[in-house]
Amino acid sequence: MKIKLTLFLIVVLFFAANAVKAQDSLMLRKIYDEALVDGKCYDNLHYLCKNIGPRLSGSANAQKAVEWGKKLMENYGFDRVYLQEVMVPHWVRGEKEVGKIIDGDKEMPVAICALGMSVATPKDGITANVIEVHSLKELDSLGESAIKGKIVFFNRPFDPRFIETFKAYGTAGDQRFMGPAAAAKLGAVGAIVRSLTEIIDDYPHTGATLNSGIRIPAAAISTKGANLLSSMLKMRKMPQIKFYLKQSCQTLPDVLSYNVIGELKGSENPNKYITVGGHLDSWDLAEGAHDDGTGVMQSVEMLRILKTLNYHPKNSIRAVFFMNEENGDKGGLKYAELAAKNKEDHIAAIETDAGGFTPRGFGFTGLPAGSLQKMNTTWKALLEPYAADRLTDGGGGTDIEPLKSTVPSVVLIEYLPDSQRYFDIHHSAKDVFENVNQRELELGSAAIASLVYLIDQHGF
Amino acid sequence: MKIKLTLFLIVVLFFAANAVKAQDSLMLRKIYDEALVDGKCYDNLHYLCKNIGPRLSGSANAQKAVEWGKKLMENYGFDRVYLQEVMVPHWVRGEKEVGKIIDGDKEMPVAICALGMSVATPKDGITANVIEVHSLKELDSLGESAIKGKIVFFNRPFDPRFIETFKAYGTAGDQRFMGPAAAAKLGAVGAIVRSLTEIIDDYPHTGATLNSGIRIPAAAISTKGANLLSSMLKMRKMPQIKFYLKQSCQTLPDVLSYNVIGELKGSENPNKYITVGGHLDSWDLAEGAHDDGTGVMQSVEMLRILKTLNYHPKNSIRAVFFMNEENGDKGGLKYAELAAKNKEDHIAAIETDAGGFTPRGFGFTGLPAGSLQKMNTTWKALLEPYAADRLTDGGGGTDIEPLKSTVPSVVLIEYLPDSQRYFDIHHSAKDVFENVNQRELELGSAAIASLVYLIDQHGF
Numbered sequence: 001m002k003i004k005l006t007l008f009l010i011v012v013l014f015f016a017a018n019a020v021k022a023q024d025s026l027m028l029r030k031i032y033d034e035a036l037v038d039g040k041c042y043d044n045l046h047y048l049c050k051n052i053g054p055r056l057s058g059s060a061n062a063q064k065a066v067e068w069g070k071k072l073m074e075n076y077g078f079d080r081v082y083l084q085e086v087m088v089p090h091w092v093r094g095e096k097e098v099g100k101i102i103d104g105d106k107e108m109p110v111a112i113c114a115l116g117m118s119v120a121t122p123k124d125g126i127t128a129n130v131i132e133v134h135s136l137k138e139l140d141s142l143g144e145s146a147i148k149g150k151i152v153f154f155n156r157p158f159d160p161r162f163i164e165t166f167k168a169y170g171t172a173g174d175q176r177f178m179g180p181a182a183a184a185k186l187g188a189v190g191a192i193v194r195s196l197t198e199i200i201d202d203y204p205h206t207g208a209t210l211n212s213g214i215r216i217p218a219a220a221i222s223t224k225g226a227n228l229l230s231s232m233l234k235m236r237k238m239p240q241i242k243f244y245l246k247q248s249c250q251t252l253p254d255v256l257s258y259n260v261i262g263e264l265k266g267s268e269n270p271n272k273y274i275t276v277g278g279h280l281d282s283w284d285l286a287e288g289a290h291d292d293g294t295g296v297m298q299s300v301e302m303l304r305i306l307k308t309l310n311y312h313p314k315n316s317i318r319a320v321f322f323m324n325e326e327n328g329d330k331g332g333l334k335y336a337e338l339a340a341k342n343k344e345d346h347i348a349a350i351e352t353d354a355g356g357f358t359p360r361g362f363g364f365t366g367l368p369a370g371s372l373q374k375m376n377t378t379w380k381a382l383l384e385p386y387a388a389d390r391l392t393d394g395g396g397g398t399d400i401e402p403l404k405s406t407v408p409s410v411v412l413i414e415y416l417p418d419s420q421r422y423f424d425i426h427h428s429a430k431d432v433f434e435n436v437n438q439r440e441l442e443l444g445s446a447a448i449a450s451l452v453y454l455i456d457q458h459g460f
Numbered sequence: 461m462k463i464k465l466t467l468f469l470i471v472v473l474f475f476a477a478n479a480v481k482a483q484d485s486l487m488l489r490k491i492y493d494e495a496l497v498d499g500k501c502y503d504n505l506h507y508l509c510k511n512i513g514p515r516l517s518g519s520a521n522a523q524k525a526v527e528w529g530k531k532l533m534e535n536y537g538f539d540r541v542y543l544q545e546v547m548v549p550h551w552v553r554g555e556k557e558v559g560k561i562i563d564g565d566k567e568m569p570v571a572i573c574a575l576g577m578s579v580a581t582p583k584d585g586i587t588a589n590v591i592e593v594h595s596l597k598e599l600d601s602l603g604e605s606a607i608k609g610k611i612v613f614f615n616r617p618f619d620p621r622f623i624e625t626f627k628a629y630g631t632a633g634d635q636r637f638m639g640p641a642a643a644a645k646l647g648a649v650g651a652i653v654r655s656l657t658e659i660i661d662d663y664p665h666t667g668a669t670l671n672s673g674i675r676i677p678a679a680a681i682s683t684k685g686a687n688l689l690s691s692m693l694k695m696r697k698m699p700q701i702k703f704y705l706k707q708s709c710q711t712l713p714d715v716l717s718y719n720v721i722g723e724l725k726g727s728e729n730p731n732k733y734i735t736v737g738g739h740l741d742s743w744d745l746a747e748g749a750h751d752d753g754t755g756v757m758q759s760v761e762m763l764r765i766l767k768t769l770n771y772h773p774k775n776s777i778r779a780v781f782f783m784n785e786e787n788g789d790k791g792g793l794k795y796a797e798l799a800a801k802n803k804e805d806h807i808a809a810i811e812t813d814a815g816g817f818t819p820r821g822f823g824f825t826g827l828p829a830g831s832l833q834k835m836n837t838t839w840k841a842l843l844e845p846y847a848a849d850r851l852t853d854g855g856g857g858t859d860i861e862p863l864k865s866t867v868p869s870v871v872l873i874e875y876l877p878d879s880q881r882y883f884d885i886h887h888s889a890k891d892v893f894e895n896v897n898q899r900e901l902e903l904g905s906a907a908i909a910s911l912v913y914l915i916d917q918h919g920f
Contacts, residue, residue, distance in 0.1 A: 036620040160496040163846055163903070198899065358818070358878050360847060386623055387820060390847070418818050418878060420899045439658065439880045443623070 024382055024457065027311075028450045032386060034305045035446035041301040042438040044072065045294060045356075049287035049433035056284045057324040058090025058255035065280050066258045069296070069321050073262035076304050078319075080265065083258040086334040088324040089211075090255045091117050093284055094248030097219060098125065099192070101229050102242040108232075110225030111202045112192065113285060114247040115176060115209040116327045118218040121190070125246030126151070126217065128189050132233050136174055136182050148187030151243045153233075154179045155226050158198040158423070165198070165419040166354065169426075172196055180218035181210040190245050191218040194226040196423065203428040206283050208327045217247055259331045260321040262303055268314040273339075274452055275318045275349040276302050277399055279325030286431040290422065293433075294356025294441055296321045298415075301445040302452055313456045315347060322399040325353065329398050336402035346410040348455050351397030352448060355426075357417035358440045359388035359447040363395020365412040366404065371460045379454050388447035390416065411460060413451070417444055484842055484917065487771075488910045492846060494765045495906035501761040502898040504532065505754060505816075509747035509893035516744045517784040518550025518715035525740050526718045529756070529781050533722035536764050538779075540725065543718040546794040548784040549671075550715045551577050553744055554708030557679060558585065559652070561689055562702040568692075570685030571662045572652065573745060574707040575636060575669040576787045578678040581650070585706030586611070586677065588649050592693050596634055596642050608647030611703045613693075614639045615686050618658040618883070625658070625879040626814065629886075632656055640678035641670040650705050651678040654686040656883065663888040666743050668787040677707055719791045720781035722763055728774040733799075734912055735778045735809045736762050737859055739785030746891040750882060753893075754816025754901055756781045758875075761905040762912055773916045775807060782859040785813065789858050796862035806870040808915050811857030812908060815886075817877035818900045819848035819907040823855020825872040826864065831920045839914050848907035850876065871920060873911070877904055 035041070052068060055061040066083065073081040099112030114120075131146060133139045134156040139147065154175035158168040173196060180191035195205035204220040221229065232241050260280065266272060278295020282288020299319040306317065323331035339346060350362075361383070364372060375391050383389035395414030396404070403410050417440070425431045495501070512528060515521040526543065533541040559572030574580075591606060593599045594616040599607065614635035618628040633656060640651035655665035664680040681689065692701050720740065726732060738755020742748020759779040766777065783791035799806060810822075821843070824832060835851050843849035855874030856864070863870050877900070885891045 032623070033621050160899070161493050163492070165899070358880050387850070420818050420903070421897050424897070437881050437884070439620070439625070443880070 024454065027453055028382055030309055031305055031449045031453065032446040034308055035301065035442045035449070039301065039442040039445065040304060041297045041441055041445050044300070045289065045297045045436060045441065046433055048293050048297065049289050053287050054284045055280065055282050055288060056091065057088040057257060057281045057327060058252065062257060062281055062323070066260055069260040069280060073260065073300060076307065078262040078264060078303060078307065080263040082261055084261060084334055084338060086257055086259060086323055086330050087254045088257045088330045089328045090252040091327060092250060092252060094120065094250065097247040098244070099219060099221060099225070100244040101232055102127065102244055103232060103236060104240055108228065110228060111204050111222040112219040112225065112245070113204040113206050114249040115180065115193065115218045115220055116206055116283065117208050117211040117251065118180070118247070118249055119215045120248045120250055121217045121246050125244055126190055127242050127244045129239060130229065130233060130241055130243045132230060136178060139182055139186065144186045147183060150188055151190040151192060151245065152179070152183035152188045153229060154191065154193045155230055157194065158196070160198055165423050168198065169196055169423055176207050176209055176220070178210055180216060181213050184214040184216040188216055190216050192221045192243065192245065193218065195220050195223050197223060197426065199424045200224055200227065203430055205427040206285055207427045217245060219245060219247060257323045259323050259335055262300060262319045264303060264307060264313055264317045266314055266316040267312050270316055272315040272345045272347050273318055274315055274347050274455055275320055276352065276448055276452060277320035277322050278352045279323070279331065279399055280321035281324050281326050283326055283427050285427070285429045287433055289431050289433045289436050290355040291426055291431055292325065292353045294436060294444070295352040298352050298356065298441070298445045298448055302449040305445065305449045306453070311453070315456050317452060317456065325398050332399035333402045336406040339403060340406035346403060346407045347459065348411045348413055349400040349403050350413040350415060350448060350451065351400045352415040352444065353397050353399065354415060354417055354419065355422040356436050356441040356444055357421060359417050359444050361388055361390025361392060361416050362451060363392045363414040363416055365394055365396050367411055368460055382454070383450065386443070386447060415444065415448055484914065487913055488842055490769055491765055491909045491913065492906040494768055495761065495902045495909070499761065499902040499905065500764060501757045501901055501905050504760070505749065505757045505896060505901065506893055508753050508757065509749050513747050514744045515740065515742050515748060516551065517548040517717060517741045517787060518712065522717060522741055522783070526720055529720040529740060533720065533760060536767065538722040538724060538763060538767065540723040542721055544721060544794055544798060546717055546719060546783055546790050547714045548717045548790045549788045550712040551787060552710060552712060554580065554710065557707040558704070559679060559681060559685070560704040561692055562587065562704055563692060563696060564700055568688065570688060571664050571682040572679040572685065572705070573664040573666050574709040575640065575653065575678045575680055576666055576743065577668050577671040577711065578707070578709055579675045580708045580710055581677045581706050585704055586650055587702050587704045589699060590689065590693060590701055590703045592690060596638060599642055599646065604646045607643060610648055611650040611652060611705065612639070612643035612648045613689060614651065614653045615690055617654060620658055625883050628658065629656055629883055636667050636669055636680070638670055640676060641673050644674040644676040648676055650676050652681045652703065652705065653678065655680050655683050657683060657886065659884045660684055660687065663890055665887040666745055667887045677705060679705060679707060717783045719783050719795055722760060722779045724763060724767060724773055724777045726774055726776040727772050730776055732775040732805045732807050733778055734775055734807050734915055735780055736812065736908055736912060737780035737782050738812045739783070739791065739859055740781040741784050741786050743786055743887050745887070745889045747893055749891050749893045749896050750815040751886055751891055752785065752813045754896060754904070755812040758812050758816065758901070758905045758908055762909040765905065765909045766913070771913070775916050777912060777916065785858050792859035793862045796866040799863060800866035806863060806867045807919065808871045808873055809860040809863050810873040810875060810908060810911065811860045812875040812904065813857050813859065814875060814877055814879060815882040816896050816901040816904055817881060819877050819904050821848055821850025821852060821876050822911060823852045823874040823876055825854055825856050827871055828920055842914070843910065846903070846907060875904065875908055
């Protein structure tokens with residue numbers, strides 16, 4: 001009798017498990033069909049890029065983007081749409097920058113742009129000898145005697161051997177973020193940093209540089225410009241080569257801005273949240289298409305898809321347009337602060353800020369023990385037909401990481417699309433709508449919505 | 461004693477297996493480093509696209525490409541470089557085609573291009589009523605009474621729900637390849653076919669159409685043009701809408717051309733071959749960058765990498781530039797014929813003709829039983845760090861499939877890069893060098909070279 005009962009239970013459980021799997025599989029297919037056949041993500045991105053455009057924190061365009069984003073969510077009829085007030089820095093580039101290599105009486109213009117949060121040069125610019133370094137360590141070892149009065153030229157290229165380009169960015173990035181401040185400490189009068197990209201072209205790539213300590217003008221130089229400058233420095237004795245830098249950027253007083261949040265209310269656990277976000281602000285040189293127009297549009301598309309499919313989540317699900325990821329992370333910090341203050345339990349926070357390219361998978365930080373292994377047999381099989389099934393250890397993002405401090409139980413998840421083209425355009429004038437592929441973008445929305453569904457149904 | 465010996469053997473085998481794995485892992489890393497740091501693939505592709513350009517079979521450019529390809533391989537110092545003679549069709553497009561929707565006395569020009577191997581219209585073009593169909597089945601069900609004297613407009617769009625775009629191409633493709641001939645049988649005077657792409661734009665996409673039976677002029681129409689024509693047909697009563705088509709393409713006498721072959725001689729099994737190939741010919745509307753400049757350049761790069769790393773293969777390894785994949789497959793047929801005639805044993809034939817996009821994996825046809833499962837535990841682990849580890853059942857390619865008939869033991873392998881962007885540009889004026897990403901291309905070369913190495917070392 002006992003054996004029969006056990007057998008019966010095993011059979012019931014077997015069929016129940018298969019029924020769940022079949023139901024999940026069906027739901028994922030519905031999500032993908034909605035994204036690929038009736039997706040709104042691409043058109044929304046077009047509006048954001050072409051009708052609003054660059055939207056650096058504090059700018060009039062950033063405010064337009066907030067208002068449009070809120071209206072978009074309201075039109076979708078989510079259960080709740082609201083703004084979170086947040087004070088953000090307001091840095092402006094000013095006039096187009098000028099950079100020249102000076103070789104005796106010859107001048108060679110090179111493409112540069114001020115790094116975000118940098119200070120201006122004097123009105124007529126600065127001219128100084130150049131010293132090329134390849135790391136902060138090398139800078140330190142050269143010391144004040146070698147650096148004082150010079151422009152430091154950080155020229156460590158991307159390492160092409162990394163398969164994931166974000167790792168190349170990670171290992172070269174300290175030059176941009178910390179290099180100028182470190183050079184200033186040693187008496188440098190300016191800093192120019194090789195653009196953080198592998199591609200060799202004439203586009204300078206901006207990005208934030210450390211906004212504290214002694215401040216010197218800091219600019220990014222295009223990779224072609226960097227290669228030219230480096231070869232000139234090798235060809236000529238150093239004192240002959242000088243660099244002329246002129247920029248008029250400045251930091252204005254902080255501005256009131258907003259995170260934009262849309263929500264579907266959970267039917268079982270309304271105070272448990274699964275949050276998906278990207279950042280609404282963008283650098284000023286282009287349209288912030290891949291960085292991070294695709295991310296915000298995928299976030300709201302995830303919510304639209306679930307609502308359109310008439311899905312009633314167990315937990316509350318949010319799409320968040322974070323403000324000020326690029327030069328301050330004030331939006332991410334504010335979200336985390338308010339989550340704690342309002343005692344919102346967060347199951348998971350997913351960030352999509354790696355471009356709107358073909359999905360490969362997701363990276364997870366803070367999973368319960370054994371959960372990733374389990375996922376890699378169950379969820380992996382469901383995501384495999386969509387080739388979004390690389391579920392790996394580690395991953396986060398600037399906007400969601402503060403949440404880990406205020407709501408420690410949250411699982412941080414990074415959406416991982418193909419990374420090969422991202423740094424070709426990242427933070428440069430090339431980050432425009434035309435460089436986004438509709439299907440790649442839509443597949444990303446669907447992958448994210450699928451993961452949200454699985455988390456909502458099954459937890460970790 | 462016996463137990464001790466068994467234990468000893470187990471330990472030896474364990475370490476031996478791990479040593480092999482470590483050696484393989486090291487070799488793959490070397491292959492990737494060579495491809496990513498000192499790769500020649502991208503520069504070679506630049507030459508092929510910009511210094512040679514479009515190279516349809518039988519054209520002067522195709523001959524230039526043969527000569528340059530042979531020289532390139534000779535310069536790399538492969539053990540053997542040679543040509544295989546093959547007679548190929550010689551179709552020429554003639555003057556730019558003209559297509560217009562005629563609505564009473566209004567004319568609306570639309571972007572069209574003759575389908576490959578199509579016949580010309582009379583010199584002044586043809587004007588006829590249009591009948592829109594969505595499948596060959598629908599065409600047949602309409603029958604001769606509905607079709608006779610008309611231009612048949614095949615307008616079945618890509619199905620966006622397929623995750624792999626090649627499946628959408630596969631299911632829409634019969635309209636282009638067989639549609640015009642089927643329409644001709646029913647008395648149609650011309651055929652226009654919706655371009656085989658999901659993207660909505662003004663570029664017509666060419667491609668071969670069946671070259672037998674009754675022949676009528678057949679052209680591809682851009683997706684924008686197709687949508688316009690379809691909406692006009694819906695808006696107006698049919699007899700009012702006519703279509704004007706003018707094209708002057710023709711098929712000239714066959715031309716002597718060549719497959720280009722480079723070889724590293726096997727040290728253990730010189731008469732066993734692992735062949736990697738793409739096709740050297742391309743459509744005439746652009747530079748044949750992704751189709752299939754990337755494939756031929758990856759094939760030769762695979763061989764260059766192995767030689768540069770001083771790898772001495774057990775089996776002979778070939779890079780083959782097949783001629784005439786686009787409109788006849790004469791090169792693939794000739795290769796297969798000569799392989800049989802020369803009694804060349806082929807272990808594997810890998811085709812790379814799906815664009816130079818980020819690798820996802822490989823598809824296999826004709827593996828021994830259990831081999832794919834084994835691969836998916838051993839080789840998969842080696843390829844996983846490079847995200848080229850989707851090893852799936854099924855796959856081949858136009859150039860290598862004839863080999864299966866003449867050397868039945870061959871395993872056919874299809875290189876599977878990401879497919880999302882391929883049909884945006886495929887067979888259209890957009891298939892240019894600028895749409896190829898250097899890293900994506902290089903990663904493909906490395907993935908292919910890695911697989912060749914693993915097959916050479918371990919077989920299936």
